Amino acid sequence: MNIETLKIVAADIILWIAFACFLVVALRNSISLLQLAIAGWVFSTRIEPSESARELWRRYADLALPVSVIAPAFNEELSIVQSVKALLALEHPDHEIIVVNDGSADSTLDVLIEAFDMEPADLPQLAELQKTRILGTYSSRRFANLLVVDKENGRKADAVNAGIGFARTPLICIIDADSIIETDGLLRASEPFMFDDGKLVAVGGAVRIANGCTIKGGALQKIGISKGMLPRFQVVEYLRAFLMARVAHAHTNTLMLISGAFGLFRRSTLIEVGGYRHDTVGEDLELVVRLHRHMREQNRDYQIAFVPDIVCWTEAPAELGGLDNQRGRWQQGAMETLQRHRRMIFNPRYGRIGMLAMPQIVLEDILGPPAELAGYLVLPAAALLGLLSPWMALAFFFVSVVFGCALSVGTLALEEKQLRRTPSARDLTKLGIAAVVENFGYRQINLWYRLGGIKRFFRNDTTWAAVPRVGLGNE
Amino acid sequence: MNVYQNVIIGTAVLATSIMLVFMLLVFRRYLSERADAKRDQIDRAITKSYLRRVAGYPYDNAKSWTKARRLSAIMRILPLLRGGERERLLQIVELDGVMGSILRRSHSLREAERVTAIRHLQRIRSEVCIGRLRELLARDPSPRVQLEAAFALAASESLPPPRETMRILGMLDRPPKRIDVALLRATAPHYREQMVLLLEGDLSRQWRAKIIDSLGWSGDMRVLPFLERSANDLDPEIRCAVLRASAKLNHPGAAELVLRALKDREDAVRIQAVNACATLGLKEATGTLLQMRHDEQLWVRLRVDQALRKLSTRSQEPAQLRAVG
Numbered sequence: 001m002n003i004e005t006l007k008i009v010a011a012d013i014i015l016w017i018a019f020a021c022f023l024v025v026a027l028r029n030s031i032s033l034l035q036l037a038i039a040g041w042v043f044s045t046r047i048e049p050s051e052s053a054r055e056l057w058r059r060y061a062d063l064a065l066p067v068s069v070i071a072p073a074f075n076e077e078l079s080i081v082q083s084v085k086a087l088l089a090l091e092h093p094d095h096e097i098i099v100v101n102d103g104s105a106d107s108t109l110d111v112l113i114e115a116f117d118m119e120p121a122d123l124p125q126l127a128e129l130q131k132t133r134i135l136g137t138y139s140s141r142r143f144a145n146l147l148v149v150d151k152e153n154g155r156k157a158d159a160v161n162a163g164i165g166f167a168r169t170p171l172i173c174i175i176d177a178d179s180i181i182e183t184d185g186l187l188r189a190s191e192p193f194m195f196d197d198g199k200l201v202a203v204g205g206a207v208r209i210a211n212g213c214t215i216k217g218g219a220l221q222k223i224g225i226s227k228g229m230l231p232r233f234q235v236v237e238y239l240r241a242f243l244m245a246r247v248a249h250a251h252t253n254t255l256m257l258i259s260g261a262f263g264l265f266r267r268s269t270l271i272e273v274g275g276y277r278h279d280t281v282g283e284d285l286e287l288v289v290r291l292h293r294h295m296r297e298q299n300r301d302y303q304i305a306f307v308p309d310i311v312c313w314t315e316a317p318a319e320l321g322g323l324d325n326q327r328g329r330w331q332q333g334a335m336e337t338l339q340r341h342r343r344m345i346f347n348p349r350y351g352r353i354g355m356l357a358m359p360q361i362v363l364e365d366i367l368g369p370p371a372e373l374a375g376y377l378v379l380p381a382a383a384l385l386g387l388l389s390p391w392m393a394l395a396f397f398f399v400s401v402v403f404g405c406a407l408s409v410g411t412l413a414l415e416e417k418q419l420r421r422t423p424s425a426r427d428l429t430k431l432g433i434a435a436v437v438e439n440f441g442y443r444q445i446n447l448w449y450r451l452g453g454i455k456r457f458f459r460n461d462t463t464w465a466a467v468p469r470v471g472l473g474n475e
Numbered sequence: 476m477n478v479y480q481n482v483i484i485g486t487a488v489l490a491t492s493i494m495l496v497f498m499l500l501v502f503r504r505y506l507s508e509r510a511d512a513k514r515d516q517i518d519r520a521i522t523k524s525y526l527r528r529v530a531g532y533p534y535d536n537a538k539s540w541t542k543a544r545r546l547s548a549i550m551r552i553l554p555l556l557r558g559g560e561r562e563r564l565l566q567i568v569e570l571d572g573v574m575g576s577i578l579r580r581s582h583s584l585r586e587a588e589r590v591t592a593i594r595h596l597q598r599i600r601s602e603v604c605i606g607r608l609r610e611l612l613a614r615d616p617s618p619r620v621q622l623e624a625a626f627a628l629a630a631s632e633s634l635p636p637p638r639e640t641m642r643i644l645g646m647l648d649r650p651p652k653r654i655d656v657a658l659l660r661a662t663a664p665h666y667r668e669q670m671v672l673l674l675e676g677d678l679s680r681q682w683r684a685k686i687i688d689s690l691g692w693s694g695d696m697r698v699l700p701f702l703e704r705s706a707n708d709l710d711p712e713i714r715c716a717v718l719r720a721s722a723k724l725n726h727p728g729a730a731e732l733v734l735r736a737l738k739d740r741e742d743a744v745r746i747q748a749v750n751a752c753a754t755l756g757l758k759e760a761t762g763t764l765l766q767m768r769h770d771e772q773l774w775v776r777l778r779v780d781q782a783l784r785k786l787s788t789r790s791q792e793p794a795q796l797r798a799v800g
Contacts, residue, residue, distance in 0.1 A: 026482075033489075044587075045585075045586065045587060046587065047586070047587050047590045047619065047623070048587070059657075059660075059661075060656070060657050060660055060692075063653045063656055063657055064653075065653075124773065124776075124777070126773065168777060193653070194652070194653045194654050194657075195652060195653075195654055196652065196653075197649065197650050197651075197652050198650065389477070389479060391477060391479035391480055391483070392479045394479070394483060395479035395480075395482040395483050395486075398482065398483045398486040398487065399482060399486060402486050402487065402490050403486050403489070403490065405490060405494075406486070406489055406490035406493045406494070409490075409493050409494055409497045410493045410496075410497075412497060413493065413496050413497040413500055416497075416500045416501075416504065417500060424504070424508060425501050425502075425504040425505035425508055428500075428501050428504060429501055432497060432498075432501065
């Protein structure tokens with residue numbers, strides 16, 4: 001084989017890579033555009049929740065299924081009292097709070113005992129799903145619906161599993177310790193169960209970034225926009241994920257992810273599948289995929305719904321280090337889930353989940369990030385070398401970056417038209433600018449962090465580092 | 476033009492259109508924020524004008540006030556008025572053509588618009604509104620709109636008889652949902668006898684149980700003998716519904732059947748009986764409940780603990796519990 005032949009082979013390889021990158025990115029964005037259109041249709045035809053419709057629920061409160069809210073807590077001594085007070089104040093006819101102290105090294109447990117007048121209680125654990133030892137259970141003398149479970153340190157999945165075991169209600173709401181639930185968020189999220197004839201197994205709710213908002217006493221006082229660009233980019237990202245992708249997925253009955261920050265599940269189904277897995281860093285995605293798999297393998301008619309109204313606010317990492325850690329973990333979690341449930345991919349036995357939803361995760365999480373990142377390098381280089389038309393390189397830029405801007409701005413327009421939760425025109429403009437700017441740098445950095453997650457997956461790295469946060473209201 | 480040029484142009488057109496829509500929305504929000512103060516002023520003026528009209532004083536009535544603004548002012552005032560004042564305001568609503576706009580909206584082709592109209596009709600609750608709501612319940616092509624109309628009628632205590640409601644909403648063709656139970660419960664105080672008649676017909680056991688459950692919400696103690704008879708039904712679901720209804724009626728006459736059910740062979744029935752003991756405050760059940768702390772079923776034991784706690788709180792006599800427990 002001479003040099004000329006090698007050159008031709010190399011050129012062919014570069015061309016194929018370029019075409020593949022172009023195709024993957026174009027396909028991803030076409031799916032996103034379709035999702036935006038579906039979300040637009042869903043929002044424009046949806047019947048908004050009304051105050052008067054809830055009149056009947058108030059009158060017949062016992063018809064609302066009781067809910068256990070499980071709040072795992074690890075070293076939360078500074079904020080736990082306020083968080084629990086906010087949870088106790090949630091609007092719902094019948095809810096209990098189960099705080100799981102996940103072996104905190106600080107005085108989280110003592111603070112709880114003192115603030116809520118807790119006493120040791122011999123509460124029976126109805127299902128043992130956790131891997132670690134339960135050290136004690138406490139009930140409050142002042143609040144009949146507050147329980148605390150003290151256990152050895154595990155991870156969030158283990159803490160939640162311990163909480164599920166102590167829950168005695170038909171519904172379980174799983175939140176993060178730093179989630180801020182809207183006062184009527186629990187009620188809104190549980191409303192689909194009122195219309196349900198037994199098929200509904202889980203409901204997800206829209207989560208939004210709380211950085212820049214005014215938080216007092218563990219509750220949201222005023223919506224605001226962060227001063228930093230990084231949280232603003234994430235506001236746009238969350239809107240895209242929750243208002244566009246998940247609304248479209250739920251509408252087509254292919255919802256594959258219920259955020260760990262807020263999710264409502266039928267207790268019996270959670271126990272059937274064994275709760276969260278302990279050996280993955282993407283336990284929230286894995287749980288929903290496993291729910292789909294379990295229900296389909298048993299040929300059971302089921303539904304996983306999504307409430308597009310915002311039910312929960314969460315803090316986003318304000319520094320690149322935290323973002324790197326978070327995105328790497330999400331990527332690794334997605335790959336672990338795909339590996340574990342690989343037989344579902346393109347398997348007609350799993351219906352639209354196997355044929356559409358799982359391949360879409362492959363496209364988004366396995367092929368997407370490396371293809372787009374490679375495209376940024378290969379296409380301009382190939383055009384400069386004269387291997388492909390400069391129009392193709394320019395078209396790649398349009399398909400990835402310009403199309404990305406359009407999708408982000410389109411989601412903002414959807415939010416403004418349908419939900420109107422951005423406080424002012426000024427804030428909306430700030431988010432509009434962030435939606436455009438994020439495509440020049442932030443998007444690419446994110447792809448790089450996701451490659452880090454792929455590397456961690458192949459190294460089988462199971463270490464888990466907390467995402468550093470500045471604390472809500474401390475900006 | 477090659478395919479890539481088409482892709483570029485297509486993407487550019489799409490992105491520009493979306494950007495323009497977004498900019499229009501931002502501009503609309505900006506204008507709306509600037510007009511906030513003026514809008515508040517107009518709202519205050521409309522509210523004042525309606526209150527003066529209701530009381531019979533001279534009033535301002537600017538033609539520039541839109542029907543939408545008038546409607547929102549009326550919706551704010553309505554819950555504050557009672558009796559004659561409310562009647563007068565409803566007459567004025569019709570004279571100003573505001574009612575006409577709501578009724579037109581209730582004929583919209585869009586389902587969401589019709590539901591919004593239903594919510595306005597529910598809040599006004601005049602005879603015209605109730606009539607239109609009944610029409611929507613009976614004839615709207617969308618089941619969701621029919622359900623919303625049923626909700627609105629239930630909130631106004633104007634639902635048609637249960638047999639009609641069940642037929643219109645096609646309830647018997649599907650398993651009962653919680654929302655159906657809410658509607659049946661709303662019907663029960665007005666149609667107790669008809670509900671009992673329904674139970675004499677050919678109904679599935681699921682629906683029988685739901686209707687019996689709803690009888691508890693009738694507030695009529697004459698259903699107790701019927702509940703007493705049904706307490707011996709072979710179907711545990713029916714026996715559970717009897718206990719829920721008895722607890723809701725909160726009449727001492729139900730004590731006997733509740734105490735008997737504590738010894739039922741089905742754990743689901745025993746759980747309902749335990750709950751009913753707590754609701755009715757049946758201190759005479761304490762002895763049996765203490766024995767039931769050793770029931771073979773975990774869920775029964777859990778409910779017994781809860782019921783004993785409730786009963787001991789009520790009676791303020793925890794000494795007996797401590798001595799035994």
